[in-house]
Amino acid sequence: MDGEFVLVVGSAVLEISGRTRRRLQPGARQYGHIHASVSGVARNIAENLARLDIETVLLSAIADDDIGQHLITHSTRAGIDCRHMLRVNGAHTATSMLLYEAEDSCTRVDDLSIADSLDSDYLLEHEWLFEKAALIVIDATLSADALETLFELAGLHQVRVCADPTSPLMASRMTPFIANLYLIVPNASETAALCSLDAPATERDSAIGTAQQLVNMGANIAVVTLGEQGLAYADSSGGGYIRAIHTEVVDTSGAGDAFSGAVIFGILNDVPIDEAMRLGVTAASLTLESEDTVLQSLSQELLYDELSA
Template sequence: MTDQPKKEQLYELIRGNPFISQQELATQLGLSRSAVANYIATLVRERRILGRAYVLPDQRPVLCIGASNLDRKLRTTARLALGTSNPATLEESFGGVARNIAENLARLGTPTALVTAVGGDASGRALLAHAEEAGIDTRGALRLDGASSGTYTAVLDEDGEMVLALADMALNERLDPAFLATRQQQRAGAALIVADLNLPSESIAALLEDAQRDGVPLVLVAVSEPKMARLPRALPGLRLLILNEGELAARAGRALDGDDAIGAACRELQAQGVQDIVVTRGARGVLYTCATAPSGLARLDAPAARVVDVTGAGDAFAAAVCWSLYTSNGGSYNGSNDSDLALACRRGLQLSSLTIGCEQTVFPALTPGHLDGPAPAIPYNDSNLD
C-alpha cells in the first residue's frame, strides 16, 4: 500500500520541475531511490504522469531546439562611405530561428520550451530572461561560461538596404548529439519538436532517429540555402519540413522553374521520408503537399500586407503552422490531413503579414484570437516571408 501523502508530495514536486531526478526526489522527501521509483510507477499506471519523462498529460510542451542570438541593425544616417567612420543608429533585438518560433508559440498560449545555447555573458542572460518573461521554459538551455552568445549584425544604408551582415553562430555547434542526449527526458516528454537547421548535421540525424524510435513528431525549419547541406539524405521520421524555394532548390541541386519543378522536388523529398512539405514563396504565398490535389501540391495566396520590416516573418509563419497543427489535434501532432495543413498554412500567412507590419521580430500584441478570424485587411505591398 502506498503512503498517499508522500505520493502527493512527490507528484507536486514533479509538477514544479518535470526534469527533477529520482535522486533529487528521494533527497527532498527523505525516501530511498527504490521507494521513489515505486511511487513513480504508480503515478504512471494512474496516467497522472507520462512515463519516464514525468510529464503531466495536460502540460506536454512544444519543444524548440536551435539558435538564439542577439540581432543588431546598424543603419547609416547618410550615404555610406567605405574605409571610414559613418554616423549610424543602432537597434538591438532578440533573434534566432528557434527562439523566434518559441516566442511566437508562447504568445499564442502554447506550453513551450527552448533548448538552445547561450554564453555566460550579459547577452546570454538577457536572452534567457526575455524568453522566460514571455513564458518559455528555458531550463534545458545550455549555458556556457567563458563563451560569447551568438550575434547577427546587419549594416544597412540610409535607404534601409543591407550592405553586409556578419553572423557569429558558432555556439550552436555545441548543441551536438552528446548534449542532446542529456535532454532526452525533456525531448521524450514533448508533444512536438521543432528544430532549425542551425544545428550540426549530426544532431539533425540524431533527432530524426529519435523521432522514429520515440514517436514524438518532428518539424524541421530551414534557415538558409548553405545550411541545407546539414539536412541528411535519408529523412524517415520527419513529419514536416518548412523551407523556401531557394532552399528547396539547394536540396534538389538544380534550379526550380515553376510549380511543376517544385512539385517534383517535393516528391523527391517525400520519397526520402518526409511526410509533408511547405514551401514559402514570399508575396506569392505558399505551396504545400496535398494528397487530394492532382499534382500533389496545393497553393495559398499571401494576404495583403503593409511592409514595415520583414525580419522574423518566416519564423512567425513556421510558429503559426506548428501552433495550428498542435491545437487542431488536441495538444499533439501525430500527422495531419489535407484540411489540417491547409488551415495551418492560412494561419501561418496571417501571422507573417502581422509580423512584417510591425518593427519587432515577433508581433508584440499576439494572441490566439489574431489567428482565429479572417486575415487582417491592410494595404498590400511586396514582401518576403523568409
C-alpha cells in the same frame, strides 16, 4: 495536444540590424537606424508558439555573458521554458549583424560558433524531454552529430519532427533526414541546397514541384515559402499554392519564423492543411507590419481575428 509541450531545439541569437539613410559607400561613415532584437530561428518559432499559448521548452546554447542573460530573460518573459538551456562558460552567445541596403538587400555576419556546443551528449542528457514532447521543432544550426542523435531520440519516442532549414548555407544538413520529417519549411533560396536543384524554386509552379519532391523524399508535409509571392505546399494528398497577404512591410526579419510557428500551431490543433497555411500567412503578415522579430502582441485571438478579416 498529445504530449506535454513542444520541444524546440536550435539557435538563440541577438540580432543587430542597421539601415542607412543613403546608399552605402564602402569605407565611409554613415548615419542610420540600428535595432537590436532577440532572435534565432528556433527561438523565434518557440516565442511564436508560446505567444499562441502552446507550452514550449527551448533547448539552445548561450554563453555566460550579458547577451545570453538578455536572451533568457526576454524568452522567459515571453512564456518559453528556458530552464534546460545550455550555458557555456567562456564562449560568445550567438550574434548576427545585418546591414540593409537599398531595396532591402542585406549583408550579414553570423557568429553561431556556440551552436556546436549543443551536442549529442547534451541531447542524450535531456532524453526525458523527448519522451514527453508532443512535437519537436528544429532549425539547421544543429551539427550533423546532434541531428543524428535528435532523430534517433525522436524515433525512439515516436515524436514528430518539424524543421526549418534556416539558411541556404545550412539547409543541406537537413537533406539526409527528409524522410524522418513531419514538416519541412524551406524558403525559395534554401530549396536548391536541400533538394540539389540547379536553381532554387522561385515561382508558383516550380515551388509546387519542389514541395512535391520533398514529399516524395519522405516528408509528410512540405512548404516552400516565396516571400511576397506566398507559398506552395504539398502532402500525400496533393499540393497547392496560397498567395501572400499584401502588406505594408516595416521589417522582414522573423516573417518566416512566424509563418512556421503558426503552421505548427495549426498542426497541433489538427486543423486542415490549407487552414494551417493560412494561419501561417496571417502570422507572417502581422509580423512584417511590425519592427518586432516576433510580434509582441501575437495571440490566438489576434491571429483568428486577422484570419477572418
